[in-house]
Amino acid sequence: MAHLFVISAPSGTGKTSLIHAILNDEMSEKTKLGISCTTRKIRDDEENGVSYFFLKEDEFSQKINDDEFLEFAEVFGNFYGTPKAWVLSTLSEGYNVILELDVQGAIQVKKAFPEATTIFIIPPSYADLENRLSKRNQDSQAEIKKRLSKAKEEIKSGEDFEYLVTNDNFDSAFADLASIVFSNKGISSERKNLASKCLDHLLDH
Ligand code: 5GP
Numbered sequence: 001m002a003h004l005f006v007i008s009a010p011s012g013t014g015k016t017s018l019i020h021a022i023l024n025d026e027m028s029e030k031t032k033l034g035i036s037c038t039t040r041k042i043r044d045d046e047e048n049g050v051s052y053f054f055l056k057e058d059e060f061s062q063k064i065n066d067d068e069f070l071e072f073a074e075v076f077g078n079f080y081g082t083p084k085a086w087v088l089s090t091l092s093e094g095y096n097v098i099l100e101l102d103v104q105g106a107i108q109v110k111k112a113f114p115e116a117t118t119i120f121i122i123p124p125s126y127a128d129l130e131n132r133l134s135k136r137n138q139d140s141q142a143e144i145k146k147r148l149s150k151a152k153e154e155i156k157s158g159e160d161f162e163y164l165v166t167n168d169n170f171d172s173a174f175a176d177l178a179s180i181v182f183s184n185k186g187i188s189s190e191r192k193n194l195a196s197k198c199l200d201h202l203l204d205h
Pocket of ligand 1: 009011036037040071072073075080081082100101102104105106
């Protein structure tokens with residue numbers, strides 16, 4: 001039976017690389033990644049219809065009015081929405097679907113689709129997250145500050161997700177994700193304990 005997975009993570013946690021590794025794995029034959037609509041500006045390395053469908057605000061509003069989104073949310077001043085028809089038809093064709101959404105989107109999808117599995121990727125610490133955001137050299141200091149404070153907000157919702165995956169190192173986080181997505185086994189109790197310790201630590205800071 002095809003399954004819907006929703007993956008969220010604070011910006012800079014390594015979510016996109018992990019999801020790409022999952023999609024490139026040989027077990028991913030029956031797994032597809034949802035392509036969202038957004039009103040944000042296209043980046044140099046992006047193509048319309050590949051990373052996102054890039055829309056003007058009035059086009060996005062029209063889709064809201066026509067009830068075309070499974071969920072939509074405003075993130076960092078831009079709108080993002082998940083096309084409902086694509087998700088439903090892809091699942092009915094027997095493909096598992098992964099949606100990469102912000103926390104609000106994940107919570108909305110879980111409400112509309114209780115059988116969906118929700119996964120939250122966390123950094124081992126804020127120091128690690130700040131380090132990654134600085135290293136990727138994509139954002140100014142002010143932007144990094146903004147992303148860190150948004151991360152703190154988002155991490156408050158960590159307990160609302162079914163699975164917590166700690167990205168302390170790529171291979172272990174990948175193994176956790178692969179076990180959830182490909183073998184339905186969940187994650188080991190050792191990794192679960194690590195994630196809940198990290199979450200407690202993050203919530204305390
Ligand atoms: P970016 O603009 O960097 O690609 O994405 C910014 C944030 O928007 C990420 O947290 C991403 O997961 C989230 N996002 C992408 N598509 C959707 C969507 O369709 N709905 C929601 N709620 N969030 C999305």
